Amino acid sequence: MSWFTQALTSSIGKKVIMSLTGLFLISFLVIHATINAMIFYNDGGETFTHWGHFMGTNPIIRTLEIGLVLGFLIHIADGLWLTKNNNDARPVKYAVTNPSANSSWYSRSMGLLGTLILIFLVIHTSHFWIPNRSNQFATGEELNLYQMMLDIFQNIWVVIIYVLGCFSLFWHLLHGFESAFKSLGLYHLKYNGAIHVAGVAFSIVVPTLFALMPISIYLGWVY
Amino acid sequence: MSAGNMRLTLKVWRQSNTDTQGGFESYNLDGVSPDMSFLEMFDILNEQLIEENKEPVAFDHDCREGICGSCSMFINGRPHGPLKGVTTCQLHMRSFQDGDTITVEPWRAGAFPVIKDLVVDRDGFDRIISAGGFVSVNTGNAQDANSLPIPKENADDAFSAAACIACGACVAACKNASAMLFVSAKISQLALLPQGQAERNIRAEKMVAQMDAEGFGNCTNTHACSAECPKEISFENIARMNREYIGAKSSSKGV
Incomplete structure (x- = not known):
């Protein structure tokens, strides 16, 4: 095994991969949330569609999109691999545990929260991203994503699923944001406070x- | 040891050897003094079992002063019981109530197989130390004071890391049975001092490789380890180990 493979497949290497892909996905969330928030201009989707068109057709963005898909796949695969390793490391479980005495429930539930986000991601991409890209591939034309949002978010169950997806994301980020820095060895009194505040703020704001997007459309605030 | 008046029900894990299935046995114990240590309470239980011609409970203990790292009981869902910064031998029965039911299990980890009852095999820790947790240069006699300048902060951090008694509570507490707090403390205590510099890279690489080979889990930064550590080893050591390992892998001569 080369030193590089050895490093990446070691326990610390797997954590570093989790951390780097996680931070990359966090940077994607910033872009995704910013562009989608254009619907709050409430201008019949004009600004949103303008930027959506840019994201869907710009060759640089489309190339980065391949990286994004890879980022998701690696984060998911590495997460499943780590979860399996970690389960195997304790073949006989405790009869009595009191984990809340030493750690937060969401820090111990990253695999579960990640799985919930994955389920949401399948639903979410089959609503928008997959139909749009398939149509672009087949006809070269983009779908009217704004109109699709207005239609899809008329269903209360869809809105509930999206809000639950956002809750899972909140808890996942609340631990994941800070954890990513620790895994890279970035843990120091000088900046721990700043990372913590940034992590909590990011986990709440994004x-x-x-969540406000489907809610606003369902309640008719955005139309 | 004064006789007391606490009555307890103990649910203790019994397992005759590594290869057999274990299970819980319940024991009623009377006359427990609140001033007894948890291990002294187990001594009373064992005397009672011996009088009844039953097999006493096997458990690890040595100094009973909280510094050897031998005792290893998982008490009511927490390593070394309910108190912070305390080993099982320094836990006293006044931390429990009369009439309590106390569940006692061994450390649970694939890398810590049960030898008998509450005794687990922690040789994995020794093998990790043998892999690189030492300095092989002869450091000679004690140096004159200040002949080897060490920043105060480094000396303090190295000393705090060296307080690790290798009891394995970090592994026991971690939901992933990860040994990273232990390994990181042992890497840190040398990486922070001048004597540890010569083998700094190879140490991080070899100790992490051995930790992985032993089958310990991976860290998810829950901080359960340092919260339960009887020596309150700082979580900062794990971040330092990550830096040491990443630095070593990307700069060492070894391929």
Whole structure:
């Protein structure tokens, strides 16, 4: 095994991969939330469609999109691999545990929260991204994503699933954001406070912004 | 040891050897003094079992002063019981109530197989130390004071890391049975001092490789380890180990 493979497949290497892909996905969330928040201009989707068109057709963005898909796949695969390793490391479980005495429930539930987000991701991409890209591939034309949002978010169950997806994302980020820095060895009194504040703020702001989109459309605030 | 008046029900894990299935046995114990240590309470239980011609409970203990790292009981869902910064031998029965039911299990980890009852095999820790947790240069006699300048902060951090008694509570507490707090403390105590510099890279690489080979889990930064550590080893050591390992892998001569 080369030193590089050895490093990446070691326990610390797997954590570093989890951390780097996680931070990359966090950077994607910033872009995704910013562009989708254009619907709050409430201008019949004009600004949103303008930027959506840019994201869907710009060759640089489309190339980066391949990286994004890879980022998701690696984060998911590495997460499943780590979860399996970690389960195997304790073949006989404790009869009595009191984990809340030493750690937060969401820090111990990253696999579960990640799985919930994955289920949401399948539903979410089959609503928008997959039909749009398939149509672009087949006809070269983009779908009217704004109109699709207005239609899809008329269903209360869809809105509930999206809000639950945002909740899972909130808890996942609340631990994941800070954890990513620790896995890279970035843990120091000088900046721990700043990372913590940034992590909590990010975990609240981004999922709230996302959750407001289906809610606003369902309640008719955005039309 | 004064006789007391606490009555307890103990649910203790019994397992005759590594290869057999274990299970819980319940024991009623009377006359427990609140001033007894948890291990002294187990001594009373064992005397009672011996009088009844039953097999006493096997458990690890040595100094009973909280510094050897031998005792290893998982008490009511927590390593070394309910108190912070305390080993099982320094836990006293006044931390429990009369009439309590106390569940006692061994450390649970694939890398820590049960030898008998509450005794687990922690040789994996020794093998990790043998892989690189030492300095092989002869450091000679004690140096004159200040002949080897060490920043105060480094000396303090190295000393705090060296307080690790290798009891394995970090592994027991971690939901992933990860040994990273232990390994990181042992890497840190040398990486922070001048004597540890010569083998700094190879140490991080070899100790992490051995930790993985032993089958310990991976860290998910829950901080359960340092919260339960009887020596309150700082979580900062794990971040330092990550830096040491990443630095070593990307700069060492070894391929």
